[in-house]
Amino acid sequence: xxxxxxxxxxxxxxxxxxxxxxxxxxxxxxxxxxxxxxxxxxxxxxxxxxxxxxxxxxxxxxxxxxxxxxxxxxxxxxxxxxxxxxxxxxxxxxxxxxxxxxxxxxxxxxxxxxxxxxxxxxxxxxxxxxxxxxxxxxxxxxxxxxxxxxxxxxxxxxxxxxxxxxxxxxxxxxxxxxxxxxxxxxxxxxxxxxxxxxxxxxxxxxxxxxxxxxxxxxxxxxxxxxxxxxxxxxxxxxxxxxxxxxxxxxxxxxxxxxxxxxxxxxxxxxxxxxxxxx
Ligand SMILES: CC(C)C(=O)C(=O)O
Numbered sequence: 001x002x003x004x005x006x007x008x009x010x011x012x013x014x015x016x017x018x019x020x021x022x023x024x025x026x027x028x029x030x031x032x033x034x035x036x037x038x039x040x041x042x043x044x045x046x047x048x049x050x051x052x053x054x055x056x057x058x059x060x061x062x063x064x065x066x067x068x069x070x071x072x073x074x075x076x077x078x079x080x081x082x083x084x085x086x087x088x089x090x091x092x093x094x095x096x097x098x099x100x101x102x103x104x105x106x107x108x109x110x111x112x113x114x115x116x117x118x119x120x121x122x123x124x125x126x127x128x129x130x131x132x133x134x135x136x137x138x139x140x141x142x143x144x145x146x147x148x149x150x151x152x153x154x155x156x157x158x159x160x161x162x163x164x165x166x167x168x169x170x171x172x173x174x175x176x177x178x179x180x181x182x183x184x185x186x187x188x189x190x191x192x193x194x195x196x197x198x199x200x201x202x203x204x205x206x207x208x209x210x211x212x213x214x215x216x217x218x219x220x221x222x223x224x225x226x227x228x229x230x231x232x233x234x235x236x237x238x239x240x241x242x243x244x245x246x247x248x249x250x251x252x253x254x255x256x257x258x259x260x261x262x263x264x265x266x267x268x269x270x271x272x273x274x275x276x277x278x
Contacts (some may be wrong), residue, residue, distance in 0.1 A: 007255045010248055011224035013047040013200065014040050014241060016270065017062075018078055020232035021051070024274055030062045032273050036229075037066045039269060041073045043262035045241075047100060047224075052078040053092060054085035063092035067099065074135065076100040081125035090132035101129040102167070104139040107146040107154050115150055119157045126161035138163035139202065144175040144183060151183075152190045159191070165198045165224060170213060173206025173236060180213040184220040200224035203239050205231060210239035215247055218254060229270045242267065 017033050028036075033050060040048050050066045051059025063077045075096035077089035086101060093099030105122050109115060122138065129136040138158035143151055155166055168187065170180060184201070188194055201217040201224070203210040214225045231240035245258045 007253055008223070010218065010254050010256050011046045011198065011200070012044075012241065012245065012256050012258055013049065013076070013224055013226040014045045014228060015049040015202075015226055015238060016040070016228040016230075016232055016241075017066075018049040018051050018059075019234055019238055020228040020270075022234040023232055023237065027056070027058070028273065030058075030065050033062050034066055034069050036266070036269060036273070037070050037073075039262060039266045040229075041070045042259075043266060044257040044259050045073050046257060047074040047076050049076040049078060049102060049226075053088040054078070054080055054082060060088050060092045063089070064095065067093055067096035071097065074098040074100050076102050076137070078102045078104065079129070081105050081121045083125070083128055086125060086129050087132065090129070093133070098135065099133055100135040100137060100165075101133050102137040102139060103129050103163075104141045105154070106142055107140045107151055108142040109147065109150060115153070119153060122154055122157050123161045126158050126163050130162035134164070136163050137165035137167055137200065139167040139169055141169060142171045143168045144170045144180065145172065148183075148186055148190075152187065155187060155191045156193055159193045159197045163197055165200050166194075167200040167202050167224070167226065168217075168222075169202035169226075170204055170210075171202075173204030173210065175203075175209065175213060176207065177209055177212050177216050180209070181216045181220060184217045184222060188221045198223050200226060202226035204233065205236040205238065208236075210237065211243045211247070214239045214244055218248075229266045232270065232274070
């Protein structure tokens with residue numbers, strides 16, 4: 001057992017109910033999301049991402065209902081830069097003890113897209129989200145396939161506009177651990193205001209590196225890991241929460257708020273609920 005006062009707290013952001021649900025043919029019901037969210041809350045998960053109303057209209061109600069039941073965790077909803085999506089999430093989290101809007105913007109620029117236009121979109125969408133909520137995460141969608149110069153500018157802009165957490169996703173799971181650590185290292189050195197936000201990572205397992213990439217990012221300054229129960233998520237899945245938490249529990253420098261005695265129940269409950277859905 002390590003002395004927790006000497007170790008750095010890592011925020012655990014669970015996306016089972018949002019990214020995880022993408023892997024399911026039959027979507028979760030609101031009651032199933034509430035049941036799983038209550039387990040995640042008791043387990044000590046810091047942030048629970050419940051849905052993406054912009055893509056699935058049922059998710060707005062689910063975020064609202066889960067918000068009313070969860071006692072401790074921050075409840076989060078995903079939105080694109082579309083103002084209607086941002087206000088939908090803001091309304092859905094209003095009953096939460098703590099709420100967060102997770103905004104994403106694709107940062108791999110298409111051939112005919114002006115960088116300045118995308119920076120303007122990042123700035124206005126983050127500012128709008130901040131008008132509704134003090135806790136705003138900005139996710140650089142497809143960061144691992146973006147141009148490094150543009151990614152640095154985009155992150156700097158999001159922080160200047162009020163993002164309190166910056167997430168660097170390996171959206172298509174294409175990064176090897178050495179490449180992902182180079183990317184995080186570059187951001188830590190080149191983005192002048194990087195210290196003004198919490199750095200998060202959101203890794204996919206297409207190459208089998210979601211957990212390893214998440215853990216290497218901690219060594220470079222990331223302080224939030226986005227993961228899911230049983231690694232459920234789009235395509236090959238996300239980083240497995242149980243594996244991430246266990247690795248951190250055995251690390252001399254970091255700790256999480258997770259009570260590991262709940263991991264088995266969370267995993268079993270999800271497996272039962274999704275047995276006919278996958
Ligand atoms: C929308 C973002 C956060 C995502 O799920 C990804 O990049 O994989």
